[in-house]
Amino acid sequence: AAGVIQSPRHLIKEKRETATLKCYPIPRHDTVYWYQQGPGQDPQFLISFYEKMQSDKGSIPDRFSAQQFSDYHSELNMSSLELGDSALYFCASSLDEKTQYFGPGTRLLVL
Amino acid sequence: AQTVTQSQPEMSVQEAETVTLSCTYDTSESDYYLFWYKQPPSRQMILVIRQEAYKQQNATENRFSVNFQKAAKSFSLKISDSQLGDAAMYFCAYKSGGGGADGLTFGKGTHLIIQP
Numbered sequence: 001a002a003g004v005i006q007s008p009r010h011l012i013k014e015k016r017e018t019a020t021l022k023c024y025p026i027p028r029h030d031t032v033y034w035y036q037q038g039p040g041q042d043p044q045f046l047i048s049f050y051e052k053m054q055s056d057k058g059s060i061p062d063r064f065s066a067q068q069f070s071d072y073h074s075e076l077n078m079s080s081l082e083l084g085d086s087a088l089y090f091c092a093s094s095l096d097e098k099t100q101y102f103g104p105g106t107r108l109l110v111l
Numbered sequence: 112a113q114t115v116t117q118s119q120p121e122m123s124v125q126e127a128e129t130v131t132l133s134c135t136y137d138t139s140e141s142d143y144y145l146f147w148y149k150q151p152p153s154r155q156m157i158l159v160i161r162q163e164a165y166k167q168q169n170a171t172e173n174r175f176s177v178n179f180q181k182a183a184k185s186f187s188l189k190i191s192d193s194q195l196g197d198a199a200m201y202f203c204a205y206k207s208g209g210g211g212a213d214g215l216t217f218g219k220g221t222h223l224i225i226q227p
Contacts, residue, residue, distance in 0.1 A: 031212045033212070033214055033215075035214070035215075037154075042202055042217035042218060042219050042220055043156070043202070043215070043217050044217075045214025045215060045216070046214075047214075048212040048213070048214055049212070050211075050212040055211060055212035055213075056211060056212055056213045056214055058214045088154060090156060092156075094212070097211065097212050098144055098161070098163075098206070099144075099146070099158065099161055100158075100206075100215060101158065102148075102155070102156035102157075102158075104153075104155055105154060105155070105156075
């Protein structure tokens with residue numbers, strides 16, 4: 001079965017640079033969620049989109065923004081990167097807003 | 112705000128035995144969903160099992176079952192016939208009901224070790 005696709009899988013950036021993470025949900029899934037998982041931490045919810053509209057907002061920094069496009073893929077834009085932004089970023093998708101299926105994650109390292 | 116507590120940072124079990132992972136949560140909502148996710152060393156988040164709060168029957172998926180005690184706000188995961196591939200971090204998670212695309216609230220996780 002098709003799964004959530006995230007790209008890139010690994011990303012290395014310098015402080016103060018920008019990064020864009022992409023997420024392609026499972027086909028026919030209309031809801032996308034973004035999470036951040038720091039080393040040794042549980043995932044923290046950032047933001048979600050349903051039918052291209054922002055639905056719920058968690059602990060997303062003002063330096064981050066996201067959107068969902070007409071083909072339901074989503075992008076997380078991160079600016080003025082800080083060392084503390086180094087983490088695993090997950091995208092998840094759902095069809096019925098009950099169960100979220102996670103992608104493999106993007107490992108971001110900020111130097 | 113909802114909170115999820117996993118009081119066991121680490122658990123160890125012998126292969127083929129049964130182990131139970133604990134999870135408690137705090138909420139004022141009556142409609143919600145509870146999940147267990149598994150995160151192996153690859154760090155992929157894999158759904159193990161889901162429980163709807165309005166269902167009294169405990170969810171079961173092959174060797175995985177839950178003990179859902181709504182009044183006690185407890186949601187434990189039982190793994191029967193433990194296998195080496197079950198070794199992972201297990202996260203309990205809560206999602207509000209009501210039809211919105213709400214994010215999950217996770218517990219801190221339990222690291223499960225399988226002894227051969």
